[in-house]
Amino acid sequence: MPFPTGALTGLDPALAALLDGMSPVAPRLAPLGEALGCIAAGMADVLPAQPVQDIAAIDGWACRALDLVGASAYSPLALAAVPVWVETGDTMPEGCDCVLQAGLVDGSGPITQVHGEAAPGEGVRRAGEDMAAGQPVAVEGKTICAADLLVARKAGLSELAVRVPRVRVIDVAAAGRETFSTQFVIDRLKISGAAVAGTQSKARDAATIAAALDGEACDLILMVGGTGDGRTDVTAEAFARRGVLIAHRIALQPGRTTAVGRLGSTPVIALAGSPDQALGGFLALVQPVLDRLSGRCERVGIVMPLSRKISSAVGICEIALLGREGDRWSPLAVGDFPLDAMRLADAWLAVPGDSEGYAADTPVAAIPLRHSN
Known part of the structure; x- marks a missing residue:
C-alpha cells in the first residue's frame, strides 16, 4: 500500500518496501574480460x-640445502655435480629444496664450487603456498x-x-537541458556491476512518462529528473497514474524528492535531476537494491574517528561525504553536496534521522565510495 504523500516518508520503510520479496538475479557465465567489476x-x-608442486621463486641454481652447509665466500665448498639452473616458475628438480642465487655458484673451473648457503625452502614457493x-x-x-x-x-x-542486474535508465530532463545527472547515474551503475540500457522520455508530461515505464524486461527501472516542485516536474504523478507509486518525498537529504515504487515485481526509483540530489538517492536507495539483486556481500564500513563534528537535523537522514585524512574521516559536506566534495570524497555516512550528528573524535563506520570489495 502506498505511503501518504503529504509528508516525508522515512528512509527505512521506503527502502523496506523496495526490497520486499526481492531475490538476487539468476547467475550467468561471463567471459573473463567482461567479469571484472561484476x-x-x-x-x-x-x-x-596453488602451486600444484614446488616451484622456483627466483632465478638461480636448484640445490639441496644440506649440501651447502658452511659454504661462504671465504670458504667455498665443492659440489659433486653442477646444480640444475631454474628460472622463476619452473618446477623444482627431484631432491632439491632451495634455490641459490646465480652468483653463488662458480662452474668456470674443473670443480664446481658454491660460495654461499641457503635454508630449506629459500627461493622456493612450496606446493599450496599460494592457495590451499x-x-x-x-x-x-x-x-x-x-x-x-x-x-x-x-x-x-x-x-x-x-550476477548482473539489468537496469533501464529513463532520462526525463526538460527539453534543451543537459543530461549530466543521467550520465552520472549511468556511470555509477556501471561501476556497481550493472548492465545499463538508457532511454529518454519523448515528452515531460505525466502520460508520456508513465508510458516510458513500459519497455524491455529488466530488474530495476531508474528515472532521472522531474521529481521536484517545478511546473513540469510530474514524474511522481506519472508513477501514481500507473499505480506503481509507493512514496514520493523521502526523509533523506540530499534526495528528499526521490520517488519509489514497484511495477509488478520490478522496483522503480525516480531520482532528482540535480547531481547531488541524485547521488543522495542513489547511495541510500539505489545501491541497496543493486546489492540485493547482485547478491553482493554486506558492505562493511571503515571505522575511524571524525576530525571534526557533524551536525544534522533531527527527523531526516542526512548523507555526509567524507575524505580520508590519515587515520581520521574529515567531513566534506553534509546534506548538500558541492561538486568538489563529490569528486574528492572517499566515503559516505548516513546520519540517522533520530540523531543530531556526531561530535569530533567519534568513531564512525563510513562506506567507501571508490571501487572496492
Missing part, C-alpha cells in the same frame, strides 16, 4: 592447491577484481559465474 556468483569448480586446495575460483558475493581473473586464468578457465 559480483561473483557461486561456482561448482574449486581450485587445486578446494578454494572457490572467486568468492561469491564479492566484486571480481584483477587478482580473481589471474587465479581463473591460472586454473585454465575462460568464464566466471556472475
